[in-house]
Amino acid sequence: MRGIGYGGDYNPEQWPESTWAEDVRLMAEAGVNLVTVGVFSWSRLQPAPGELTAGWLDRVLDLLADAGIGVDLGTGTASPPPWLVTEHPEILPVTADGQRLAPGARQHYCPSSPAFRAAAADLAERMARRYARHPALTMWHVSNEYGCHVPACYCETSAQAFRDWLRARYGSLDRLNETWGGAVWSQDYTSWDQIQPPRTAPTFANPAQQLDFARFSSAELLDCFRAEREAIAAHSQNTPVTTNFMGLHRAVDQFRWASELDVVSMNNYPDPADAESYMLSAMACDLTRSVGGGRPWILMEQAPSTVNWRAVNVPKAPGQYRGLSLQAVARGSDAVLSFQWRAAATGAEKFHSGMLPHAGTDSRVWREVAGLGADLGRLAPIAGSQVSAAVALLHDWESWWGLELDSHPSRLHLVDLLGAFYRPLFAAGVTVNFAHPESDLSAYRLVVVPALYLVSDAGADNVRRFTANGGTVLVSFFSGIVDPRDRIRLGGYPAPWQDLLGLRVEEFAPLPAETTVRLDGVVGWPGLSGSSGLSATGRLWQDVIGLRGAEPVLRYASGHLAGQTAATRHSYGEGEAFYLGTLPDRVTLRGLVAEACGRAGVEFRTDVPPDVEMVRRGEYRFVISHLDREVEVDLGGKSRDLLSSEIVGPGVVLGPRGVLVLSSRD
Structure with missing residues (x-):
């Protein structure tokens, strides 16, 4: 690619061949130079087992190549065709409560199914053999949105694969029983065959078992990707391979996956009805750039206007498609694609907007599509450049899985907490990377740790080392609570960081929904002191904090903890650490984040207009x-x-x- 890629999913198999030439002509008019083809085409590419029946695809790719339009060629495997389900009904996935899902939609496959994997790899290999040297081929697109509809399967095939995964991970049942806490509720296993996925049970399933099943399910989906990628590599070694992530999507561990992709891609569908959709969109962009190690990435899908799958599908406002597209470029994307090129006339997605809408070219959407193409053409000099950040938000999928398990002190939602800390940084023009707790943090000045429930010894040591070497860290409640086995780190909370933070949390006191406590600032803290007239509140959570060297920044001013410490600061080595034992209101949290940035030497602008x-x-x-x-x-x-x-x-x-x-x- 030269410059910034622009285009979208093109599904010519849904339209008469007489429309294809018009499509290509209009693509050129709109500045399109990259389209995704074939993502859901399995039944048209392979109506029965055996060779491809792809003459139609040959003609489409030839038309695109002649027009100078590159192709992100899908393997077509995200939706198994009816003949495969009929021949192998065992590929259909099963839910935790034992319901076998039916075909008729998409992603109706068990990731552990040998029959599905073999058929998918066979199709990918045939596609690569046929199109590896086609002049339109720019990139390979394996499957689609892994884990979107079926993040995990609980069938017997998956159960056996889970047992094999556990045997490889633990080696012995004694070690597994120790890790899973088999002494609790009489759950010691004496045979591998006794182990099942965490299916629906009378009450809470074993949390360590649930955590391992989440790890296993992400790994099984990744193995599906690898199988197709290897089939492609047998014929097409020099063409990059991708699949599309979905921003803050819980099912797959993107840090583990990203190293397997030649280029990281992301689908982004912020809700236009949400007043903060642009901030959530930016957060998804920053995450995608971060899991890819900072290299340029691709916005693979977005909606030109409406989607079809919300209860109410609000259209994007005039200019919003352009603004969010250029936001992706600003945050590191080298291509802006949409779903889809021509709005469908039939099927479940017929009310999903297209770059070429039902109304045709005499429409607002088309004019914005063509205008964006011209804009992106002017931004060619930006392609290939990178985005730097002085602030990192620590994020780990394993901690996310653990945080949102049941039988906890309160129901916490990580995306909401990440957004709470991301918001003031975004509003002040501070660029943020997401970083794994064990990654190199030396490039950052400030590290924010929102509810990092699970942390390894290496991750805990990494945060301490970062701070001791002169960094500033801001840690929230319910961080550093368990190790990777989901076992409580004993001795008070957060056990691995008590010396770092200069405190010990004795007890949790989570707040009911819609309940707040008043907070008082401490004299001497700019913007947070009681004498400043601050009317601060905390919500969601309260920690019972005992000071062990830290100085208070906020205190509870109401409730049974009135007068006790709610937030702290502590010097540690050459750096310093802030701790929040509650979630302050937005104004107060912004002040705390601004203070942390100032002490870290990060510019926190106060002159950026809202929105x-x-x-x-x-x-x-x-x-x-x-x-x-x-x-x-x-x-x-x-x-x-x-x-x-x-x-x-x-x-x-x-x-x-x-x-x-x-x-x-x-």
Whole structure:
């Protein structure tokens, strides 16, 4: 690819061949240079076992190649065809309560099924053999949205695969029984055959068993990907291979998966009805860039306007498609694709918007699609550059799985907590990476640790070392609670970080929904002191904190913990550590995050207008308004806007959902 890729999923098999030439002509008119083809085409590519019947696909790819449009070629394996289900009904997945899911939708396969894996690898190999040297081929797209509809299967085939996985992981039943706490509720196993997936039971299933099953299920899906990737590699070794993640999606451990992909891709569908959808979208973009190690990635799917699967499908507002697309580029994407090119006329997705809508080219959506293509053409110099960040949010899928298990002090939702800490950083123009707890943290100045329930010894040591070497860390409640076996770290909470934080949590006191406690600031803390008139509250959680060297920053001012410490600061080595024993209101949390940034030497801007996004990629600074009205922005100087080629600033008025891409050279 040269420049920024632009296009979407193209499903020509759903349309008469007479429309294909028009599609290609309109793609060129809109600036499209990359389309995804064949993702759900298995039944048309292989109506029966055996050779491909792909003459139609040959003609489509030839048309695209002649127009200079690259193809992200799908293996077609995300939706098994009826003949495969009829021949092998055992491939159908089973839910935790024993219900076997029926065909008729998509992703109706058990990831552990040998019959499914063999058929999928066979199709991928045939596709690679036929198209490896086709001039349109730009990239391979394996399956689609792994774990979206079937994150885990509980059938007997999966049960046996789970036993094999456990035997390889633990080696002996004694070790497994010790790890799973078999002494609790008489759950010691004396034979591997006795072990089952954590199916629906009379009450809470064994949490360590549930955690291992989540690890196993992610690994089984990854093995499905590997099997197709290896089948492709037998004929097409030099073409990159991808599959599409889904942002903050719980089923697959993207840190483990990303190293297996040549390029990381992501589908992003923020809800236009959500006033903060642009912030959640940015968070998904930052996560995708981060799991890929910072290298450029691909926005594989988004909606040009509406989707079809929410209870109420609100359309994107004028300019919102453009703004969120350029947000992805700002945060490291080298391609902007949508689902889908031509809005379908039949099937379950016929009310999902397309780049070419039902209304045709005389429509707002088409005009925005063509306008975005022109914009992306002007951003070619940005392709290949990277995004740097001074702040990291620690995130680990295994901790996520553990955090949201049942039989806990309270129901916590990690995405909400990540958003709470991400929000003030985003609003202040602070770019964030997501980092695994065991990854190299030396490039960051501030590390934020939101509810990292499960942490390994290596991860705990890594955070201590980062702080001792001069970093600043901000840790929230319910972090460092268990080890990777989901076993409580004894001695008070958080056991691995009591010396780091200078405190010991004796007891949890979670708050009921819609309940808050008042908080008082401590004199001497800018913006947080009681004398400043701060009216602060905490919600969701309370820790009973005993100070062991830390100084209080906030205290509870109501409830049975009134007068006790709610948030702290502690010097540790050359750095310092903040701790939050509750979730403060947005204003108070913003003040705490600003204080942590200031002490870490991270610029925390207070002059960025609300709902305006600022982020730097390489030598370019993106300014994106998510407002439906004009807004004044201080750019701090004059710069050339890559989109308009005009010199703008230092003050500028952005129109509704306006965007600037500013070069630091001017």
